[in-house]
Amino acid sequence: MLTYILFALVIGSIYALLxxxxxxSWGLAGLVNLGLAGFFAIGAYASAMATTWHHAPIPAGLAIAIIVGGAVGLLVCISTLKLRDDYLAIVTLGFAEVVRVVASNEVWLTGGTDGIPGVPVMVPRDLGLGFHAGTLAVVVVAVALVYGLQRRLLAAPWGRTLRAIREDQTVASVAGKSTVRFKAEAFCIASAIAALAGALYGHYTSYVAPDQFQPLVTIYIFLAVTAGGNTRPAGAVIGAYALVAFLEATRFLADLVPGLAPVQAASLREIIVGLGLLLVLSVRPNGILPERSQKAPAR
Known part of the structure; x- marks a missing residue:
């Protein structure tokens, strides 16, 4: 039972990074990114290739995943700068599917549908509970570092400028702010964080394959951020852990209903998750932790 709890906490921490x-990208910069699973996959594959095939140390693999994820995010953002709202969402969704299809078919590059087995783990597996606890400690440290970074960015003029661009891009441009640069920077940093989450996930499961990066991952993260509060890092983290706890709880609730086939039980879980989100939003329309108005800095 303790192993199961530690496993759920590790997955919750990875979801907190996502x-x-x-x-x-979405709550602060207003960029609807439905390609989150694509950057998640890029980070996992980048680190897995570096550490498994080229025998790079795990810290180097994590750094490579962050750099590759940020670079790809910058390319995607630059190519879609003129797109907004629904159009940007459609393009990023297509990008995620392209990544998954390429990973499934380009055997020479990714191993195809067989994936990359034997990815080095951060903590030796023969430690038993220590493996899960040690991995949880590493991932929690990553969550804390990203959280601290985001808090600093939000409190800085950079964060206030992004809020202004999100509210009215034209007014921000008239005020002399380079909206293109700020949006590209936000999307690049967000993509790097998602890639880091993918790399940590690959080193935890010791296996990377295309089926692990379905669009459902993106949907789950949108649910977590919407429920927790899409404009505050603490809300995103709380929403992610709450989502994983709720998903695991529904696993047992579905088993209590007699006469359900496995497919029907899975569908029931999704229904319960949707109803839970509706309940949260009916009570807290802006999420558990809504956005707070920032005061102008004292001179």
Whole structure:
């Protein structure tokens, strides 16, 4: 039972990284990124290739994942700068599917549908509970570092400028702010965070394959950020852990209903998750932690 709890906490921490990534690009910059699963996959594959095939140390693999994820995010953002709202969402969704299809078919590059087995783990597996606890400690440290970074960015003029761009891009441009540069920087940082989450996930499961990066991952993270509060890092983190706890709780609730086939039980879980989100939003329309108005800095 303790192993199961530690496993759920590790997955919750990885989701917390993804939620903070989405909070930055969507909640703060107003960029609807439905390609989150694509950057998640890029980070996992980049680190897995570096550490498994080229025998790089794990810290180097994590750094490579962050750099590759940020670079790809910058390319995607630059190519979609003129797109907004629904159009940007459609393009990023297509990008995620392109990443998954390429990973499934380009055997020479990614191993195809067989994936990359034997990815080095951060903590030796023969430690038993220590493996899960040690991995949890590493991932929690990553969550804390990203959280601290985002808090600093939000309190800085950079964060206030992004809020202004989100509210009215034209007014921000008239005020002399380079909206293109700020949006590209936000999207690049958010993509790097999502890639870091993917790398940590690959080193935890010791296996990377295309089926692990379905669009459902993006949907789950949107649910977490919407419920927790899409404009505050703390809300994203709380929403991610709450989502994982709720998903695991529904696993047992579905088993209590007799006569359900496995497919029907899975569908029931999704229904319960949707109803839970509706309940949260009916009570807290702006999420558990809504956005707070910032005061102008004292001179």
């Amino acid at each position: 939620a903070q990534s989405l909070m930055l």
